[in-house]
Amino acid sequence: MIEGKAIIFGNNIDTDQILGAHHLVLPTIGEMAGYTFEHHAHFTSGFAKGDILVAGDNFGCGSSREQAAAVLKERGVAAVIARGFARIFFRNAINLGLQLIVCPEASEIAAKDKLTITAEKIRNETTGKEYAREPLPPFVAGILKSGGIIPYLQKNR
Amino acid sequence: MNVIEKILAAHSPETMVHPGQIIEVALDAVMANDATACLAIDIFKNELKTDRVFDPEKVILVMDHYTPSSSIAAADSHNKMRKFALDQGLRYVYDGAGVCHQLMMEHHVLPGQLIVGADSHTCTYGALGALATGMGSTDVAVAWKEGRIWMKVPEAMRITVSGQWPAHVYAKDLILKIIGDLTVKGATYKALCFDGPAVQALRISERMTICNMAIEAGAKFAYVQPDATTEAYMKKAGREGYRVFTDDADARYERTMEYDVSALAPQIAFPHSVDNVRDISTFAGTVIDELFLGACTNGRFADLEIAAAILKGRKIAGNVRFLVTPASKDVYLQALEAGLIRIFMESGAMVSAPGCSACFGGSGGILGKGERLLTTANRNFRGRVGSPDSEIYLASPAVVAASAINGCITDPRGGLR
Numbered sequence: 012m013i014e015g016k017a018i019i020f021g022n023n024i025d026t027d028q029i030l031g032a033h034h035l036v037l038p039t040i041g042e043m044a045g046y047t048f049e050h051h052a053h054f055t056s057g058f059a060k061g062d063i064l065v066a067g068d069n070f071g072c073g074s075s076r077e078q079a080a081a082v083l084k085e086r087g088v089a090a091v092i093a094r095g096f097a098r099i100f101f102r103n104a105i106n107l108g109l110q111l112i113v114c115p116e117a118s119e120i121a122a123k124d125k126l127t128i129t130a131e132k133i134r135n136e137t138t139g140k141e142y143a144r145e146p147l148p149p150f151v152a153g154i155l156k157s158g159g160i161i162p163y164l165q166k167n168r
Numbered sequence: 169m170n171v172i173e174k175i176l177a178a179h180s181p182e183t184m185v186h187p188g189q190i191i192e193v194a195l196d197a198v199m200a201n202d203a204t205a206c207l208a209i210d211i212f213k214n215e216l217k218t219d220r221v222f223d224p225e226k227v228i229l230v231m232d233h234y235t236p237s238s239s240i241a242a243a244d245s246h247n248k249m250r251k252f253a254l255d256q257g258l259r260y261v262y263d264g265a266g267v268c269h270q271l272m273m274e275h276h277v278l279p280g281q282l283i284v285g286a287d288s289h290t291c292t293y294g295a296l297g298a299l300a301t302g303m304g305s306t307d308v309a310v311a312w313k314e315g316r317i318w319m320k321v322p323e324a325m326r327i328t329v330s331g332q333w334p335a336h337v338y339a340k341d342l343i344l345k346i347i348g349d350l351t352v353k354g355a356t357y358k359a360l361c362f363d364g365p366a367v368q369a370l371r372i373s374e375r376m377t378i379c380n381m382a383i384e385a386g387a388k389f390a391y392v393q394p395d396a397t398t399e400a401y402m403k404k405a406g407r408e409g410y411r412v413f414t415d416d417a418d419a420r421y422e423r424t425m426e427y428d429v430s431a432l433a434p435q436i437a438f439p440h441s442v443d444n445v446r447d448i449s450t451f452a453g454t455v456i457d458e459l460f461l462g463a464c465t466n467g468r469f470a471d472l473e474i475a476a477a478i479l480k481g482r483k484i485a486g487n488v489r490f491l492v493t494p495a496s497k498d499v500y501l502q503a504l505e506a507g508l509i510r511i512f513m514e515s516g517a518m519v520s521a522p523g524c525s526a527c528f529g530g531s532g533g534i535l536g537k538g539e540r541l542l543t544t545a546n547r548n549f550r551g552r553v554g555s556p557d558s559e560i561y562l563a564s565p566a567v568v569a570a571s572a573i574n575g576c577i578t579d580p581r582g583g584l585r
């Protein structure tokens with residue numbers, strides 16, 4: 012079970028917004044993570060480890076930079092809930108074991124709402140509403156369950 | 169099966185595949201560049217704990233985003249790539265030779281191949297009838313080790329384009345128009361297949377412009393069926409011995425869209441999303457600070473030639489700076505021999521070494537606060553080329569050249585002062 016407060020984003024959040032291109036040459040994800048969403052003040056001042064990002068459509072669109080998913084994990088983002096994810100970001104996040112949850116009603120969640128996420132549903136503790144989460148294909152769920160593609164391959168090869 | 173499914177099936181242990189199915193596929197090449205390779209090297213060594221790539225001929229590294237090295241960190245990451253290449257005995261490592269996708273198309277891609285690259289615009293190779301897609305560094309590290317990767321078979325969409333290309337209207341205008349209609353998520357996870365007489369009329373260079381931007385609608389693959397133009401390109405490149413796949417009689421497409429280019433006007437994508445697309449008339453006269461001609465979208469000889477024809481004997485406006493970056497060394501040399509470089513420099517433009525240049529801003533061309541860039545590149549995300557308070561407009565090489573002369577967004581169909 013995941014518990015955390017919601018940090019809200021809009022539609023089409025691209026990888027340049029998550030982590031600007033000029034930070035990609037830094038030697039470690041730890042050093043890049045300090046620049047996560049650097050131009051989004053509500054994230055830089057309001058995010059605490061264990062919080063949940065909630066967004067609209069097409070989260071993570073743009074470049075293939077895995078660093079965008081990696082810095083979210085490094086900062087301790089507990090999960091990303093969105094109406095939809097861009098393909099490459101989706102794959103990168105699953106490979107790294109970052110919880111992504113597709114939820115058509117994501118836009119009903121407001122800033123700072125307290126959320127509880129279980130295997131079947133999302134519960135908004137602030138409003139009392141519950142939402143179903145879209146299931147992942149079993150193969151993909153298996154990767155996530157193992158903690159990412161590398162532990163998955165180690166277990167299954 | 170449709171052609172996408174057939175190429176995937178041919179690279180997998182399956183004889184038949186269908187959309188939604190997850191399959192393991194063998195890869196013909198794996199590309200990474202200097203924005204993504206170092207992370208893949210770390211994962212390859214420290215997490216996969218392996219010391220050999222599956223095939224040193226098929227792992228290709230390109231330094232293009234931050235070259236010539238623009239910071240100490242970039243220089244260090246380039247050295248890490250060079251060391252990895254040496255340790256692994258990699259055959260193909262490019263430094264300062266051009267944008268990764270341009271080099272892949274010039275030297276490596278064959279029709280019918282399946283390729284992954286740690287760069288979202290890897291879908292460009294569909295212009296030669298290859299299936300290619302972008303992935304992250306972990307996937308690429310796994311692919312380096314195993315030579316295989318898992319993929320979900322995508323649904324395919326077919327976009328049929330007919331009509332006569334009007335003067336000063338190009339492939340870039342068409343793909344911007346299509347993305348405006350599809351939206352930035354309209355093709356998420358799908359294969360976009362482009363066909364019809366107006367696509368067949370295009371050179372490989374222009375087909376690349378179209379396939380390059382398929383990712384801007386979220387697509388996984390782009391594809392143009394190989395034809396006589398493809399065959400001639402391959403022959404000139406000296407690469408033979410490939411297999412051309414075609415649709416079966418029962419091929420299924422999830423959706424079909426039709427376009428006619430006959431009445432298409434030059435298009436502009438305005439800040440800060442690639443699907444913000446309008447006819448150029450909406451923005452005519454918008455004052456610009458910087459212009460860029462280049463990138464894997466439009467940095468080829470054909471693009472430079474179109475721009476040079478407009479710039480010849482003219483000077484760029486005093487209020488702008490204009491950066492021209494050939495997409496590869498071969499493009500640069502060809503442009504040099506054809507006298508295009510002289511035309512650019514005499515007009516007042518700067519010509520820089522091949523690479524990503526101001527598409528990414530990793531080696532210069534960065535925008536200041538409140539500045540406006542008009543570019544032939546493929547993305548106008550907020551802050552992509554510098555200040556988060558700058559604006560990026562996307563257009564064709566003809567629009568960029570005409571606008572450089574006037575210092576504001578200008579319709580190349582007679583808008584020149």
Ligand code: SF4
Pocket residue numbers: 232233267268269287289463464465523524525527528545546
């Ligand atoms: S030219 Fe631009 S879009 Fe193409 S690979 Fe380089 S940074 Fe990416």
